[in-house]
Amino acid sequence: MFLRNESFKEFLRFYPIVSGLVALHLVLWFLTDFLQLGFAIGLERWGIGLNALVLNGEYWRLVTPIFLHNGLGHAFFNSFSLILFGPALEQMLGKVKFSMMYLFAGIIGNLGTFLINPDSFQPHLGASGAIFGIFGVYVFMVMNRKDLIDAANSQIIMVIFILGFVMSFRPGINIYAHLFGLIGGFAIAPVVLRNARSFSLWQVRAKYARSYDDHEVRFDPNRWQKRRRFGGVNGKNILWGVIIFLVVLSLFGRFL
Template sequence: MFVRTENFKEFLRFYPIVSFLVGLHFFLWLFMDFLQFGFAVELKQWGTGMNVLILNGEYWRLITPIFLHGNFTHALFNSFSLVLFGPALEQMLGKGKFILMYLFAGIAGNIGTFVVDPDAYYWHLGASGAIFGIFGVYLFMVMNRKHLIDTANSQIILAIFAIGFFMTFARSNINVLAHLFGLIGGFAIAPIILKNAQAFSLWQVRARHSKADSDEISFDPNRWKKRKLPRGNIGKYIVWGIIIFLALFALINRM
């Protein structure tokens, strides 16, 4: 459920919303932070959340910070979390409900920051609130929809959530309120969006897409010339390789 074994082409096809969000994170970082085009830098300033500006009527700043990040590392970690935990939920909910949940949780995190934080000039950006909303939905499953998630994956969610919750308070420059209210937002909307949801099954996902292919194309004259992609645990090794790399990067960065 949380170990990605799909190849790149399958991932893009099976999880279009997660793929789009990750691509958007790096696209915006590339133009706003790396290339620093004039209009892009101004656009980032226009989209960053700031309490005093929201108070003055710039309410779009409750939404736009969800898609912006402070630097490459910030975008990388949030995108990595989204790639690990977003795909299963996207397939369980469907595209529309996943988008609704993601935006609802992200906005809830930004509203919480606006209402509770006393600093009028506090600025914030990042997808962390929306990603914690994903954890909120999974926590609701663990507590109230046990048929949607097995014991092993429940333990993974609880462990990752505990680590994330600890890091929220242990590290500096973290928007704690966005994390907390994003989590609450995901948990609150879970009963609505999980209605009629089914447990995640990669086999069923592949079968469903294969059926869609057979309905669209009844005969492919070149199908025998296509090479099959290698099977196995390549995806699992890639995931663990990235985890090890990020862990080492974090340790070196703190030294």
Template sequence: MFVRTESFREFLKFYPIVSTLVGIHLLLWILIDFLQFGFALDLLRFGIGVNVLILEGEYWRLVTPIFLHAGFAHALFNSFSLVLFGPALEQILGKFKFIFMYLFAGIVGNLGTFIVNPDAYYQHLGASGAIFGIFGVYVFMVLFRKHLIDQANSQIVMVIFILGLFMTFTRPNINVLGHLFGLIGGFAIAPTILRNARPFSIWQQRTRTSSQSSGDISFNPNRWKKRRFPWKKYGGYAFWFVIIFLVAVALFGRVL
């Protein structure tokens, strides 16, 4: 459920919403922090959550911080969390319910920050509230929809969830309210979006793909002469190697 065995191409095909969200995170980081294009910096300035500006009517700032991040490590960590825990939920809920839940939890996290935080000039950004919304749905499944998640994966969810809460309250520069209200948002909407949901199964995706391509099967007598790199076999490993390498670089950079 949380162990990715798909190739890179399969991942993009099976989980288009998660793939798109991760692509947006990394693209915006490249434009804002790496290339520092003028229009991208304007996007950051007009998109970051600022309580006093929301109070003045700039309500889009309840949504836009979900896609913005404060540097490489922030964007990478949230994207990595999304890649680990988002795919199974995207399949369980379906694309529309998943993106609705993700945005709903992120907005609830930002709205809670706006209402409860007493600092009018407090600034915040990041997808953490929406990702904690994912955990909120999983926690609801563990407690009330046990048929959707087995015991082993339930234990993984709860361990990572508790670790996430611990880091929320112990690490500096964390929007604690955003995390907590995002968690509440995901948990609150879970009963509605989990109606008629079925457990995650990687074979549902593979069977669907096989049935769609079964009509195109043909014998090619020259296929053994084509020596192409087996991307389907090794592409997934290469992708995860790059991700882990980037995470290590980011963490090493924070230590220095």
């Protein structure tokens, strides 16, 4: 469930929302922090979270900070969390419900930050509140929908959730976005999990295989060899190669 066994091509096809969010994080970082383009920096200033400006009527700042990050390390680790924990939930909920849950949790995280200190000029940004909303849905599963998650994955999610929550108390971390994002995800879970089914990569592959066959029927005697080549070890190496590259790049990014 949380081990990525898809090829890079499969990942993009099976999980378009998660893929799009990760791409958006990295593109915005590239434009604002790396290239430092004027229009991109202006966009970041327009969208960054500032509670005092929200109080002044700039309500879009409850939404836009979800997609902005402070440096590559910040963008990468939130994107990495999405890559690990988002795909299963996207397939279980579907694209529309997953998007709704993600935005709802992120907005609740920013709204909670605003309500705690509405006069603050301290900027805040990042997808952490929305990602903790994903954890909130999983925690709801562990407590109330055990038919959707097995014991092994329940242990994984609880351990990582506890570690992530403890680390939220480090200096410079917006603990309120994490806490309220978690609450938002947990609160909306009963709605988005209605009619949900447990995650199965085999079922996902079968679904897309049927979709392909419905549009075009063809016989390829090398079909299974190609599947092993592109959907197996080599495919996983591509995905993890990208992840390792981003880790190294993020480390260098701290010294730029």
